[in-house]
Amino acid sequence: MLSDVPNSQAQARREIVSYQVNCTKHGQHELAIACIHVCHATKSGASIGFYWSRDTDGPRPDAWCRSCELWNREHPGAPLKEWMQEANFQLLCVHCWDEAKAMLFDRFQEAG
Ligand SMILES: [Zn+2]
């Protein structure tokens, strides 16, 4: 005999996930996303450019370098998945993101 289990609102439990990353440099912070080249450039200081998406629902928009930007322009019909593989997006904390922008974009702007 099957007992009739009351279906109380389907018990839809919505977990609010706070996306955080434990940065070795800055500690626990909200996370941002940047391509692997940007992540490497924050350490090497290589001038690889800095681009970011206009729309974001995170604390920072996704960011990528010049070569990823060019790849994107040269493959306008490419599925997003392919570009994601090309850029190999990495997680980094928002402070690292800010540092990357300051290093790769702001400095470049000042240089004219
Ligand atoms: Zn890149």
Ligand SMILES: [Zn+2]
């Ligand atoms: Zn950091």
